[in-house]
Amino acid sequence: MKKGLVAAIVVVIVALAGVYWFALRPGVVEKEIIIAVAGPMTGQYATFGEQMKRGAEMAVADINAAGGVLGQKLRLVIGDDACDPKQAVAVANGFVGKRVVFVAGHFCSGSSIPASKVYEEEGVLQISPASTNPKLTEEGGDNVFRTCGRDDQQGMVAGNFLADNYAKKRIAIVHDKQAYSKGLADETKKQLNARGVKEVLYETVTAGEQDYSALVSKLKANKIAILYYGGYHPEAGLIVRQMRQQGLKARLVSGDALVTQEYWQITGKAGEGTLMTFSLDPRKNPIAAPVVEKFRAAGFEPEGYTLYTYGTIQTFVQAVKGAGTTKLEPMIKALRTMTFDTVLGKIGFDMKGDVTAPGYVFYEWKNGTYDYYAK
DSSP states (O other), X not given: OHHHHHHHHHHHHHHHHHHHHHHHSXXXXXXXXXXXXXXXXXXXXXXXHHHHHHHHHHHHHHHHHTTOBTTBEEEEEEEEOTTOHXXXXXXXXXXXXXXXOEXXXXXXXXXXXXXXXXXXXXXXXXXXXXXXXTHHHHSSXXXXXXXXOOHHHHHHHHHHHHHHHHTTSOEEEEEOSSHHHHHHHHHHHHHHHHTTOOOSEEEEOXXXXXXXXXXXXXXXXXXXXXXXXXXXXHHHHHHHHHHHHTTOOXXXXXXXXXXXXXXXXXXXXXXXXXXXXXXXXXXXXXXXXXXXXXXXXXXXXXXXXXXXXXXXXXXXXXXXXXXXXXXXXXXHHHHHHOOEEETXXXXXXXXXXXXXXXXXXXXXXXXXXXXXXXX
């Protein structure tokens, strides 16, 4: 009796093992396609993680409601890298363990670049909606793409703007030493200098600090009128507020990491007149109107990188449909040869994986919000 029971149990275990092995074999069709979004879900840049998470969740819900992809539903996995390079690598390895085939991420370039090495080695498609450092696609594998612009593009626009409008003003360039921040500041400086304008100061600060009075004192001593800041909104907001507290009226000019209402929450009226570069606002795209209304009906304003993440997942889905599979090489071929209809408009990619779409424009903060800059 006991021997019979043991034999039956063994048979069941072997059968289950066989089913498990069969399900994990390469080429076996699973019932769902596992994708991921990765960004700073916690930490001082968590507002951008929330934008990406909301965009991804809405995109997945809408796609699944429309029938999914190749007869399968999408399942979304969320990774928190806190914009920390080491944590980003751990998140990437975790995705591999969960059999993720595509990652919409990361946000910070300092996270996307090291994580991309994991994805390249493990054959995972990566499309970042937000990482702008040129190194991501210049040094990344064939599996790396982005739906946002690059800092050399953004820096050229900023450098030309400064040269065209403030050539006779005393300009300072400051960054926080992170990959995104330094890249943007250096590209802006490069173009500004190429136009024959030399900055008065080039300084660095440390991200995450609360007291920037030493920097502000140096700016005051050098009678700075224009401060170009390569960095993120928490530090930029504190610097502006502390400039005003010390009586310095210098105008802040910065990049796309200020596209969040949290910037104004930090600065209050001190942020009035701040200028920043960002791509064309997808919320103003008529194609995106139904999605924008759904977000607003849910009580969430889809600013910044919300729709960029939504559009990134739309791009992945259309590439899968075009390739007829979630295997990496056919998806790469589809991404390089197709055009994609998204909430961002019609987009495509060049051979490096950079998006072929309109570039950067200037925005101005006024009365607690930002819109296209008009002189």
